[in-house]
Amino acid sequence: MIQIPKEVYKKFLKFALENANPLERSRYWRECIGLILGRINDESIIVTDIIPIGSGSSVFVDISDYEKVFSLISFERIDQGEVIVGWAHTHPGLGLFFSGTDIETQRTYQSMHSQSFGLVLDPTKINSQSPGFNIYRVDSYTSRPYTVDFLFNEEFDFLSVHEQLTQELFEIPEILPALTAKHTVSWKDISLSLDGPSHAHLNEPFLLKLVLKMPHPQFFRVTYNVKIYNASTSHTQDFVEKREYFHESLDSGTLAVFSLVTNNTNRIFLQLINMRIADYNQKYLDSPVLGFEVKIQE
Numbered sequence: 001m002i003q004i005p006k007e008v009y010k011k012f013l014k015f016a017l018e019n020a021n022p023l024e025r026s027r028y029w030r031e032c033i034g035l036i037l038g039r040i041n042d043e044s045i046i047v048t049d050i051i052p053i054g055s056g057s058s059v060f061v062d063i064s065d066y067e068k069v070f071s072l073i074s075f076e077r078i079d080q081g082e083v084i085v086g087w088a089h090t091h092p093g094l095g096l097f098f099s100g101t102d103i104e105t106q107r108t109y110q111s112m113h114s115q116s117f118g119l120v121l122d123p124t125k126i127n128s129q130s131p132g133f134n135i136y137r138v139d140s141y142t143s144r145p146y147t148v149d150f151l152f153n154e155e156f157d158f159l160s161v162h163e164q165l166t167q168e169l170f171e172i173p174e175i176l177p178a179l180t181a182k183h184t185v186s187w188k189d190i191s192l193s194l195d196g197p198s199h200a201h202l203n204e205p206f207l208l209k210l211v212l213k214m215p216h217p218q219f220f221r222v223t224y225n226v227k228i229y230n231a232s233t234s235h236t237q238d239f240v241e242k243r244e245y246f247h248e249s250l251d252s253g254t255l256a257v258f259s260l261v262t263n264n265t266n267r268i269f270l271q272l273i274n275m276r277i278a279d280y281n282q283k284y285l286d287s288p289v290l291g292f293e294v295k296i297q298e
């Protein structure tokens with residue numbers, strides 16, 4: 001039986017999510033790989049650590065890299081009886097299986113030690129029942145992979161560990177330049193823009209739209225306050241609006257439409273106060289300011 005400490009699982013999951021955060025588009029995801037250390041007592045293996053060794057679009061570690069890899073393991077650890085008991089890698093969004101390459105890699109591990117095993121983690125497979133990984137060995141005659149039982153040293157909620165790490169690791173959008181006159185601010189795939197007419201008649205209302213484009217077709221809740229002001233007179237048109245916006249599969253959408261009346265200015269700024277994208281992080285997008293220019297027609 002293979003025993004895995006919760007902390008070791010968390011460490012490898014963290015490495016996996018750093019390379020494949022579910023809050024990022026899957027085209028940014030990368031696979032990653034680590035070496036599993038442990039102690040072997042008769043038929044049982046107690047895992048003590050997983051050491052990250054690399055990441056990329058396709059991961060496998062050639063045996064020639066191992067010298068470099070072994071240097072990561074301190075001599076004290078070897079003295080304490082820790083040995084390499086296997087390897088771990090991720091299949092973000094691809095499912096749990098052993099590919100042809102994985103089978104070959106695993107055969108190399110088993111040729112060094114028959115009890116060596118390969119762990120495959122797909123964070124998208126994590127749910128309340130499953131930690132999102134399988135452990136495999138390969139049949140030495142048929143080369144067919146088969147799953148091996150494991151247990152954790154303590155019970156815990158896989159889903160909440162996953163959610164907590166996902167939120168911790170999600171980079172906070174830094175879209176927020178100070179005062180700018182740009183129509184759009186963006187960070188990675190997230191963008192906010194103002195859309196409206198390029199010309200408007202003096203003292204007549206026109207519509208200005210605040211458009212949000214989000215990267216993930218998932219559940220979002222956006223909360224914000226808005227203030228609109230006039231750049232030439234510094235007059236704040238306290239347009240404070242509070243809205244909540246829900247959408248189940250939002251790729252892009254108009255957050256709000258404002259009706260404005262031009263006076264003698266042609267530069268209008270819209271300030272979002274305490275904009276927040278909830279569910280993914282509790283961080284605020286600090287007061288981004290978007291500018292919009294409208295030419296006045298007499």
Ligand SMILES: [Zn+2]
Pocket residue numbers: 089090091097098099102120
């Ligand atoms: Zn694989």
